[in-house]
Amino acid sequence: DAKTTQPTSMDCAEGRAANLPCNHSTISGNEYVYWYRQIHSQGPQYIIHGLKNNETNEMASLIITEDRKSSTLILPHATLRDTAVYYCIVRALSGNTGKLIFGQGTTLQVKP
Amino acid sequence: NAGVMQNPRHLVRRRGQEARLRCSPMKGHSHVYWYRQLPEEGLKFMVYLQKENIIDESGMPKERFSAEFPKEGPSILRIQQVVRGDSAAYFCASSPPLRTGVSGNTIYFGEGSWLTVV
Numbered sequence: 001d002a003k004t005t006q007p008t009s010m011d012c013a014e015g016r017a018a019n020l021p022c023n024h025s026t027i028s029g030n031e032y033v034y035w036y037r038q039i040h041s042q043g044p045q046y047i048i049h050g051l052k053n054n055e056t057n058e059m060a061s062l063i064i065t066e067d068r069k070s071s072t073l074i075l076p077h078a079t080l081r082d083t084a085v086y087y088c089i090v091r092a093l094s095g096n097t098g099k100l101i102f103g104q105g106t107t108l109q110v111k112p
Numbered sequence: 113n114a115g116v117m118q119n120p121r122h123l124v125r126r127r128g129q130e131a132r133l134r135c136s137p138m139k140g141h142s143h144v145y146w147y148r149q150l151p152e153e154g155l156k157f158m159v160y161l162q163k164e165n166i167i168d169e170s171g172m173p174k175e176r177f178s179a180e181f182p183k184e185g186p187s188i189l190r191i192q193q194v195v196r197g198d199s200a201a202y203f204c205a206s207s208p209p210l211r212t213g214v215s216g217n218t219i220y221f222g223e224g225s226w227l228t229v230v
Binding site: 034036038041042043044045046049093098099100101102103104105 | 116143145147154155156157168201203205207217218219220221222223224
C-alpha cells in the first residue's frame with residue numbers, strides 16, 4: 001500500500017470548516033483513499049472514501065486532486081466532538097488483502 | 113461503529129494466564145481484521161481472516177498469539193502466557209468480501225477490548 005503524509009496536528013475554531021490535507025504521491029490506480037478518525041479511547045470510525053471523484057456524505061467531503069497525489073478532508077462545521085486523530089489511508093481492493101495500514105494521522109483540536 | 117461487537121470490553125489477567133478476545137462481525141461481513149494499540153501509540157495491524165481461513169497474519173507476533181474465525185461463531189484472538197507488554201487495546205474490524213472496483217468494501221471497527229496484565 002502507498003504511504004501517506006499528514007501534518008502531525010492542526011487546530012480549528014468551533015463552527016469553522018476544518019480542512020485536513022493528505023499527500024499520497026505514490027498512489028496506484030487501483031487504490032482508494034480512505035479517511036477514518038479515532039476519538040480518544042474509542043474504536044476508529046469510518047468517515048469517507050473515494051477513488052478519483054470528489055465525494056460528500058453526512059459527515060464530510062473528500063476532495064481528491066486530478067492527479068490523485070493528494071486529497072483534503074473537509075469537515076464543514078467543526079464541533080468540539082470532532083476533536084480526534086484523523087487518518088488518511090490508501091487501500092488496494094485487489095489481491096489477497098484489503099487491510100488498512102494506519103500512520104500517525106493528524107490530531108485535530110477543535111477549540112471553542 | 114456500526115455493529116461490530118467485541119467482548120469483553122475490559123479484561124484483567126495475571127502474568128502467565130491466557131486471554132481470549134471475541135469479535136462478532138457485522139451482519140453479512142465474512143472478513144475480520146484484528147489490530148492492537150499500545151498505550152499512546154498508533155494502530156498496528158495484526159491479522160486478517162475470513163471464515164476458516166487466515167488471509168494475512170504478517171502483523172502477528174510469532175509466539176503466544178493466535179487467531180481464528182470458525183465457520184460458526186465469533187472470531188477469537190487468543191494470547192497465551194500473557195506478559196505486561198501485552199497490555200493494550202485490541203480492536204476488531206469487519207468487512208464484506210472484497211470485490212475489486214466496487215465502491216463498497218468498507219471496513220468497520222468495534223469499540224475495542226482493553227487488556228490489562230498485572
